[in-house]
Amino acid sequence: MTDHGDNQQGRNLTSAYLSISGMAKAYRGTPALKSVDLDVNEGEFVALLGPSGCGKSTLLRLVAGLLEPDEGTITLADQRIGHLPAYKRDIGLVFQNYALFPHMTVARNVRFGLDMRNMPRAEAETRVADALALVKLEHLAARMPSELSGGQQQRVALARAIAIRPRLLLLDEPLSNLDAVLRASVRTELRELHARTGLTIVMVTHDQVEAMTMADRIAVMSDGEVLQHDTPQQIYEQPASDFVAKFVGTPPAAMLQVDRKIDGRFAVGDTIWSPSPELEAVLAPIQRVAVALGLRPDHLALTSADAPHALPATIRTVEYLGAERLVHVEAGGQMLVIRLSADEPVVTGAVGVAIVKSPPVFDLTTGLRLGRAG
Ligand SMILES: Nc1ncnc2c1ncn2[C@@H]1O[C@H](COP(=O)(O)OP(=O)(O)O)[C@@H](O)[C@H]1O
Ligand SMILES: [Mg+2]
Structure with missing residues (x-):
């Protein structure tokens, strides 16, 4: 068993793939996260669900290394990553606004992270082809982003995140810029992608239907805290609090x-x-x-x-x-x-x-x- 180095308040963290412990963050003295603990198993799809402003994106950015915590530790695959800069964490990120480079083709966009890592051209091209195949966009490799629909652009952003073969994929409201019909189909595609790749995914959403239909487990958040972390069925049938009961279900x-x-x-x-x-x-x-x-x-x-x-x-x-x-x-x-x-x-x-x-x-x-x- 791996020794995590310090006493983590008696919690058994050795079994979790991603382990967040005592994570706290305030902006200008106002707490956005209050000592959050969260464990994610390898290959699991976890949704961070909660109303706007409850601290979901803050938690995701702390894991990605885009923000520095005030307190807390992050362990990924038995390695403490809190001190690592974002680019050394091997974490794929997809945001609500796809942030594709408009002057690069789809293939170049997907290859971007590989070029940054100085990957040999042949291997990079294989990875790009694999990633585009996973999101079913092989046939659009030569297109420019402006020639794609919103849903296709979002899939390119996904392919770009997957191409680096991340140890963890973080998605922040990945579907909220899509219209209702597209949202439903990308939802299914993401779920299939998860099944095919076995990637460990943490997705932020304020949409309980999204969380319920896509995630293996849901962490319901409110006001900088995780109220309950459970399967969708447990969240629905055994809500830990009235907040959870009222936030989930249609x-x-x-x-x-x-x-x-x-x-x-x-x-x-x-x-x-x-x-x-x-x-x-x-x-x-x-x-x-x-x-x-x-x-x-x-x-x-x-x-x-x-x-x-x-x-x-x-x-x-x-x-x-x-x-x-x-x-x-x-x-x-x-x-x-x-x-x-x-x-x-x-x-x-x-x-x-x-x-x-x-x-x-x-x-x-x-x-x-x-x-x-x-
Ligand atoms: N850069 C920032 N500076 C100051 N306050 C921030 C900043 N980012 C987020 N906040 C505040 O922290 C809280 C949590 O924000 P956020 O993590 O973005 O919530 P969510 O993603 O759940 O909507 C909110 O009250 C928000 O206004
Ligand atoms: Mg957010």
Whole structure:
């Protein structure tokens, strides 16, 4: 086992390919990152997901060596790289604006990093051909960037980053300059590229759909911190906090604030509710702290107002989405969304909401998920 040289607070970092530890960065005294720890396995595709300004690009630039940290260490393939200049880290970078050289052909653009490394011409040309083949642009090698679409330019930028055979590929919002149709196809291509090359990829995005569909694991960030680093399924089904639950999913989870009332009945705003015994068990922490249920459409079904244990509600709007409809209901002044298939009849007026699957419960004060009962 490799010795990392110093005590890294008892965390087992020896197994991770990229290991970021205690990384902190402030701009003019304002913290942008607050002691971030993050491990990425070899061959993994990790998304850094969070709202604008939460510190994603700062973290990526620190790994790339474009910024100096105030504190923290970075280990890549068992080597401390924090002291290395960017060009010695063997890291490929692709930004939102593709930054191709406009006066160079596609092939020259892709060869640029190889020429910088004084690679012999024959080997460089093989690498350029391989990289262009990987992004399916062999046939456009002689074109100028201005003769390419936005999506093609982005693929050239990718080929340029891959051609150096980086130990790590960093992508900062690589799809956000593309239109919706192109974004979807480049998303798939990037995923395929990852599968073909086995590259370790860290991608910054503020788009939860992008993160959910592309990444093996997602690090959800807020305000300079990583809140949760997990698989998309874990992030979706076991969100660590209400922030994560509300940031991920289409539509995002609704937080239903529930107050205890007497005789086993609960208050949701001014609505009185008698939940099932199973759900009462889930709501047990309510005796100690103020709670909210994180309810996604998959937790809910529409029933009649007088169905046993149904939460009394009123339909407000129905969104037609082709294969399905999203029914927005109000319960005790709070909004919930229920999914119906297109052929299910929609009732109107007073309805009941059934909670058909055990939902996560959050402490309203801390925002953290409480251990599920049962
Ligand atoms: N060069 C800079 N100088 C001063 N503040 C910066 C600089 N770069 C980023 N920031 C600030 O640091 C915070 C994190 O920025 P950034 O890492 O770019 O976030 P993200 O990529 O998640 O949108 C933001 O508040 C941003 O305004
Ligand atoms: Mg950014």
